[in-house]
Amino acid sequence: MEEKVINIISSVCEIDKKDIKLDSNLINDLELESLDVVDLVVAFEKEFNIKIDDKDIKQFQTVEDIVKYLEK
Amino acid sequence: MNKEYPFYEHIKINNLLELIELKKDDDIAFSYKESDKIIKKSYKDFYNEAILLSNYFYNKYNNKHIALIGNNTYNWILTYFGIVLSGNVAVPIDKDYDLDLITKLCKNSDVKDIYYSYDYNSSYEELKFNLNKLEDVNKYLDEGKKYSNKYKIDNDKLCTIFFTSGTTGANKGVMLSQKNIACNIYQASSIFKPDIGSTVSILPYHHAFGLITAVFKPFYYGMEIYINYSLKYIMEDLKEIKPTTLFVVPTFIEMFYKQIWKTARRSKKDKTLSKLIKISNLLLKVKIDIRKKLFKSITDSFGGNLSYIICGGAYLDQKYIDWFYSIGINILNGYGITEAAPVLGVNRNNFRKRGSVGHIVKDLEVKIVSNEICVKGDNIMLGYYKDNKASKEVLKDNWFYTGDLGYIDEDNFLYITGRKKNIIILSNGENVSPEVIEEELSHDEAVCEVVVYSMNNQLIAEVYPEDGYLGDQEYFDNLIYNYNLDKPKNRQIALVKLRNEEFIKNNNRKILRDKIGGE
Numbered sequence: 001m002e003e004k005v006i007n008i009i010s011s012v013c014e015i016d017k018k019d020i021k022l023d024s025n026l027i028n029d030l031e032l033e034s035l036d037v038v039d040l041v042v043a044f045e046k047e048f049n050i051k052i053d054d055k056d057i058k059q060f061q062t063v064e065d066i067v068k069y070l071e072k
Numbered sequence: 073m074n075k076e077y078p079f080y081e082h083i084k085i086n087n088l089l090e091l092i093e094l095k096k097d098d099d100i101a102f103s104y105k106e107s108d109k110i111i112k113k114s115y116k117d118f119y120n121e122a123i124l125l126s127n128y129f130y131n132k133y134n135n136k137h138i139a140l141i142g143n144n145t146y147n148w149i150l151t152y153f154g155i156v157l158s159g160n161v162a163v164p165i166d167k168d169y170d171l172d173l174i175t176k177l178c179k180n181s182d183v184k185d186i187y188y189s190y191d192y193n194s195s196y197e198e199l200k201f202n203l204n205k206l207e208d209v210n211k212y213l214d215e216g217k218k219y220s221n222k223y224k225i226d227n228d229k230l231c232t233i234f235f236t237s238g239t240t241g242a243n244k245g246v247m248l249s250q251k252n253i254a255c256n257i258y259q260a261s262s263i264f265k266p267d268i269g270s271t272v273s274i275l276p277y278h279h280a281f282g283l284i285t286a287v288f289k290p291f292y293y294g295m296e297i298y299i300n301y302s303l304k305y306i307m308e309d310l311k312e313i314k315p316t317t318l319f320v321v322p323t324f325i326e327m328f329y330k331q332i333w334k335t336a337r338r339s340k341k342d343k344t345l346s347k348l349i350k351i352s353n354l355l356l357k358v359k360i361d362i363r364k365k366l367f368k369s370i371t372d373s374f375g376g377n378l379s380y381i382i383c384g385g386a387y388l389d390q391k392y393i394d395w396f397y398s399i400g401i402n403i404l405n406g407y408g409i410t411e412a413a414p415v416l417g418v419n420r421n422n423f424r425k426r427g428s429v430g431h432i433v434k435d436l437e438v439k440i441v442s443n444e445i446c447v448k449g450d451n452i453m454l455g456y457y458k459d460n461k462a463s464k465e466v467l468k469d470n471w472f473y474t475g476d477l478g479y480i481d482e483d484n485f486l487y488i489t490g491r492k493k494n495i496i497i498l499s500n501g502e503n504v505s506p507e508v509i510e511e512e513l514s515h516d517e518a519v520c521e522v523v524v525y526s527m528n529n530q531l532i533a534e535v536y537p538e539d540g541y542l543g544d545q546e547y548f549d550n551l552i553y554n555y556n557l558d559k560p561k562n563r564q565i566a567l568v569k570l571r572n573e574e575f576i577k578n579n580n581r582k583i584l585r586d587k588i589g590g591e
Contacts, residue, residue, distance in 0.1 A: 014337070023523060028574070033323060033326065034323070035323055035326075035327040036327070036330075037304065038303045038304055038306075039327075039331075041304060042304050045304070052127065054143065054192065054302050054303075054304070055167075055168070055192060055193045058168060062502070
């Protein structure tokens with residue numbers, strides 16, 4: 001799961017995979033804007049065929065948060 | 073007023089009942105998706121439902137403050153009208169605030185009853201107030217059939233409290249009357265004319281810009297307003313709805329810009345795009361405009377009909393305006409403030425100036441006092457709720473002191489140079505607006521973020537460099553040396569300090585100046 005998530009972040013946000021760590025903060029480390037995060041959510045929804053509520057998006061602070069959420 | 077560019081003529085309205093009475097026909101006012109089906113509501117439907125809902129609210133509440141919390145929906149807008157047309161006061165609150173902050177704001181604004189979106193966030197149910205679901209609007213409409221609304225609109229009475237989300241201190245409750253709101257709809261319409269068609273409403277309704285400018289104004293023009301349910305679907309919605317006009321904040325412009333380049337890079341067309349832009353810009357100089365043809369695939373991703381993007385709410389870099397113009401999309405940059413309900417100026421369809429936040433709206437007096445922009449008109453708020461001290465600081469003899477610094481040119485265009493609270497006063501009495509210097513320095517490719525402040529009566533520029541320039545003191549010393557060359561002695565920067573990490577920011581990604589070591 002971790003690898004899949006990192007692959008998606010890397011492809012959607014055009015960030016080198018080696019710069020994406022489990023504890024990377026989306027806003028501060030990966031320098032994403034809030035709308036980039038929305039973009040990511042759309043990609044996760046498509047890839048995992050799930051629906052992520054808007055209100056849950058703000059829980060996603062780090063890469064790990066996303067992995068944990070998706071594992072659930 | 074420049075004679076060649078007169079104000080557009082529109083019908084004057086004095087309150088929100090007059091707004092919905094303007095047009096009661098079968099044209100579509102609102103559309104939105106519900107389980108993948110598009111629901112359409114005509115102007116007549118909306119009028120009838122707003123009146124029914126006002127009957128319900130009139131019967132249930134008497135001059136009560138009622139909070140509205142939820143994502144953008146038709147029910148949200150309808151409920152807003154039900155509340156204000158029955159003499160009650162609407163208090164829109166940010167749906168993403170945590171329950172403690174919602175509770176605090178509700179208490180501060182004397183709210184006892186909340187209408188909330190259960191579908192958006194069921195945890196609102198834990199709030200200790202009288203709770204009602206926005207999803208139950210049909211039930212309220214049925215109830216409304218049993219009663220009538222005898223409230224006669226008082227244009228000057230408080231009708232809405234918007235909370236500001238300032239960069240410092242607590243949220244202030246801005247009190248607006250129906251006259252304030254109706255007046256600003258009319259004022260802003262005097263300087264902007266949309267192409268007939270539709271808009272997609274994407275800004276949140278708890279902000280004056282998202283509700284008054286991006287919804288009420290298109291409604292006043294008689295446009296179709298498509299309500300975007302979630303930002304996740306924004307690109308899909310644009311393609312499907314094909315809006316002619318969009319109202320956005322700068323973040324959206326930056327996102328669109330990034331998206332376009334990302335798409336180009338993926339299809340290995342980024343170099344071609346750069347070239348086409350250069351060619352098109354050259355041709356434009358000799359009055360040949362083939363932008364529509366050249367950039368069709370890009371404009372199609374916005375639906376293909378987009379003529380204008382109105383941008384406000386925060387500073388927008390001119391580079392985006394220029395770039396979108398190159399591909400055939402006009403960004404009209406504007407300026408507003410919640411306390412003015414909210415629009416004060418916007419660039420016009422055929423009358424724009426680089427670097428300006430636009431032409432000043434009709435029926436607004438503007439004066440500049442010690443560089444501060446002060447305005448007077450029927451759109452100016454009644455005051456801050458239960459905060460006389462703060463109200464008195466900004467409202468003097470019916471003039472509202474915006475706290476923004478700027479100037480007006482000979483054509484009545486407004487320019488913003490900074491915020492008053494950020495001003496640096498040097499010991500020689502010289503006033504320096506740090507934003508002006510920061511803006512100039514930020515154009516250098518090595519500068520990621522920069523904040524200017526004073527220390528020991530000298531100007532310091534603290535820089536967080538872009539990757540590849542971290543710790544390169546020599547580069548930045550050189551940059552400052554060149555910057556200082558054409559500046560008077562007392563405005564020169566004495567020292568450039570480099571950081572290894574970015575500046576601390578608030579939730580809206582604005583740098584918190586208080587956290588930086590100036591004086």
